[in-house]
Amino acid sequence: MTPDRLRYDLKIIASWIKPDSRILGLGCGEGDLLYWLKKEKNVKERGIEIEESKVAKSIEKGISVLQGDINEEIEDYPDNAFDYAICSQTLQQVYEPPGLIHSMMRVAKMGVVSFPNFGHIKVRMQLAFTGRAPVTKELPYSWHDTPNIRVLSLNDFEKFSSQVGFKILKRAAINTKNNHRQGKMVNFLPNLFATYGIFLIGKE
Numbered sequence: 001m002t003p004d005r006l007r008y009d010l011k012i013i014a015s016w017i018k019p020d021s022r023i024l025g026l027g028c029g030e031g032d033l034l035y036w037l038k039k040e041k042n043v044k045e046r047g048i049e050i051e052e053s054k055v056a057k058s059i060e061k062g063i064s065v066l067q068g069d070i071n072e073e074i075e076d077y078p079d080n081a082f083d084y085a086i087c088s089q090t091l092q093q094v095y096e097p098p099g100l101i102h103s104m105m106r107v108a109k110m111g112v113v114s115f116p117n118f119g120h121i122k123v124r125m126q127l128a129f130t131g132r133a134p135v136t137k138e139l140p141y142s143w144h145d146t147p148n149i150r151v152l153s154l155n156d157f158e159k160f161s162s163q164v165g166f167k168i169l170k171r172a173a174i175n176t177k178n179n180h181r182q183g184k185m186v187n188f189l190p191n192l193f194a195t196y197g198i199f200l201i202g203k204e
Contacts, residue, residue, distance in 0.1 A: 006032060006033070006036055006181075007032070007180045008176045008182055008183030009114055009176065009180065009196055009198060010032065010033045012172050012198055013033060013086060013088060013114065013198060014033065014036060014040075014041070016112065016170060016200050017037055017043065017084060018083070019041040019042055019043070020041070020044075021043050021044070021083040021084055022043070022044045022046075022081065022082040022083045023037060023043045023044065023046070023083065023084050023085075023086065024046050024047070024048070024077070024081075024085045024107060024108060025045065025047040025048070025065075025086050025088075026047075026048055026074065026086060026087040026090060026100075026104070027048070027049060027050070027070055027089075027090035027093075028047035028048065028049050028054075028058065028063075028065060028086075028088075029054050029058075029088075030054045030058055031049075031054075031057065031058030031061050034058070034063045034065075035058075035061045035063055038062075038063065045063060045064060046064050046082070047063055047064065047066065048066050048068055048073045048074065049065055049066075049067060050067065050068065050070070052067055055067045070087075070094075070100065071094065071095070071096070071099065074100070074103045074104070074107060077107045078107070079107065080107070080108070080109065081107050081108070082107055082108040082109070083108060083109050084110050084111065085104040085107055085108035085110075085111045086111070086112040087100065087104065087111065087113050087114075088112065088113075089114050089115055091113055091150070091152075092115045092116065092149070092151070092152060093147045093148055093150070094149075094150065095149065097150065097160070098164045101113075101164055101166060101201075104201075105166055105201075105202075105203050110169065110201065111200070111201045111202075112198070112199070112201070113157070113198075113199050113201060114196060114197065114198040114199070115157070115197060116138045116195060116196055117138075117154050117173075117191065117194050117196060118139070118151045118153050119153025119156075119191045119192065120136070120138070120193070120195050122134070122136050123139065124192075136195075137195075138176075138195045153191055154171075154190055154191045154194065155191045157197060161201070166201045166202065166203060166204055167202045167203065167204055168200070168201055169201060170199070170200035171197070171198070171199050171200070172197070172199075173185065173187070173190030173193075173194035173196070173197055174186060174194055174196050174197075174198065175193070175194060175196075176195065
């Protein structure tokens with residue numbers, strides 16, 4: 001997995017991770033980020049992924065991944081077992097986000113959370129002009145088959161931080177293109193114009 005093949009959002013997350021860190025990947029998919037971090041930053045990685053086929057591909061890469069539900073499996077780890085817990089584009093699929101965030105802050109010194117921005121202008125316009133649940137490149141599912149059970153914007157997550165009790169240490173609002181391989185930062189009205197948000201969080 002070369003840097004140019006890593007998704008743009010994962011490149012940003014990777015840039016925030018210090019070498020030789022202990023990493024827990026929650027919903028780590030096929031292990032692309034963990035593999036890159038292990039190879040390029042010598043991290044000690046652990047992953048949790050529910051889909052068996054993705055677990056198999058992670059293991060083929062030499063990544064240590066456990067198959068299971070992230071909400072359940074994270075409870076087996078002791079306090080401060082990791083430097084970072086990473087939840088990339090998974091929070092919107094979690095039944096109890098506050099519980100998962102608390103668990104992340106228990107087992108790791110810091111957390112990384114990213115998700116598609118439901119406050120993006122295309123989402124707002126589709127809902128306003130069609131009166132139907134939006135479908136976009138970043139949110140490609142119909143309402144009846146989507147894995148996304150939460151609808152949140154960048155502003156929602158900012159407010160969520162004060163309600164749940166964690167600090168936002170870094171933030172990045174981005175747009176991506178070319179199958180998410182390339183992208184750019186969005187600094188002007190990010191809640192309106194960014195398609196994804198990425199946050200580095202710490203204990204309150």
